[in-house]
Amino acid sequence: MDIIINGRTIEFSVDPRTSLLDLLRDHLGLTGSKKGCNQGACGACTVLVDGERINSCLALAVQYQGRKITTVEGLARNGDLHSLQRAFIEHDGFQCGYCTPGQLCSAVAMVDEWERGLPSVVTQELAAQGIALDRDEIRERMSGNLCRCGAYNGIVEAITATFENLP
């Protein structure tokens, strides 16, 4: 079985019970994605599949053969942090850092969803062409990522600062 992780094609053979998260952490040594609740409630395991965010703890690795996975290890380019990673540092978007890899992957995909025009449950006009990515929208769209240190204000500020200049 093949899977593409952070741009590299990797051949793997695992028991069908193996989650994508365990494949990443235990078999491939990519320990950035975290196992918080292991039941889809906390978002610490969030990774991107073909650019879309999912909970890798609820994903069976065999189901993702041939797909392109991006983990937090794949966000930096040539040693330069992603702009969102820099903003998290600048705006205190974390304390202990445990939820941060999931928050970062989630935020990258969240902005992509917003650019594609996907509404959220707090969007007033569901059919609107342009939706303002304000504080309420960001908080709703990031609600699948818990932070038990309570760094939410910093997280929202970091996301706002990174993406407010997008067209």
Added chain:
Amino acid sequence: MKPFTYERARDPNEALRLVGTDGGAKYLGGGTNLVDLMRERIEAPERLVDVTRLSTEIEGKPDGGLVIGAAATNTALAAHRAIREQYPMLARAVLAGASAQIRNMATVGGNVLQRTRCIYFYDEASRCNKREPGAGCDALDGFNRMHAILGASSACIATHPSDMCVALVALDAVVHTLGVEGERSIPLVDLHRLPAGRPDIETELKPGELITKIELPPPLTKRSTYRKVRDRASYAFALVSVAAEVDVTNGKVRDVRLALGGVATKPWRAWKAEEALRGQAATEPSFRAAAEAELVEAAGLRHNEFKIELAKRTLVAVLCELAGVAT
């Protein structure tokens, strides 16, 4: 988790053949519920048949309705322009459920067949008639704040957790299936069973039967919405939810379709409230009378009595919003 084999079906007939009818296999959609249930040893299939590569299409019908492939993701449903414009209650219901990550994984067919989040169903140390028929129900005298006030029995008070299904039953959705005896269609409102004495039997589906698509007739009106009341602002199951579509003409309710979530053992079509409303003046007193009619048989337990009044008020508030009546 018990060992299992994994196969990916290329078409519905292959899926049907791979799953068989011996009860040892399960269809696998996004896995957001099934994988968790397998870890908790509530589900223990020997074979998983992946159906996520089957129909993901969402297509308009000539009559103005819509056909949704069972493997379409929840996100795809909420993103679809025709659903956002013509069926806003459905887009809102989907977006009110779970988190973005889970909506990206979860399929429409899987959402329909997800199982209850009753804490006693998940707790191996508790008695549960869903998990072990005849064992008893520890929720009845337990912490039953999240449990059902409608459609419950002395064997089970677990709620159906879906938001999407509440909107779909209000919209008269029809489920299309493929089974060993061929294709058939079942109105969604009839797919889920009331628990009665056998809460372990949750739907009318036969062994091996596969949900292939869901069909929606044209909406009554574009004036529809879904309101979800929950313990926190996002990412929580409903205490009460209301899906509503109201056609008000000359100050009167010409037609209406209503359903309730979070309060019943299945997605609950509010037939009594609809009947009480048709032809009536679109005013708050009529809405209140309709809500009273729907909840007349509601039965509260020690911790969920509050849901009866909450359901009535939410129903009235949603109807006022849609009819443009000040409260």
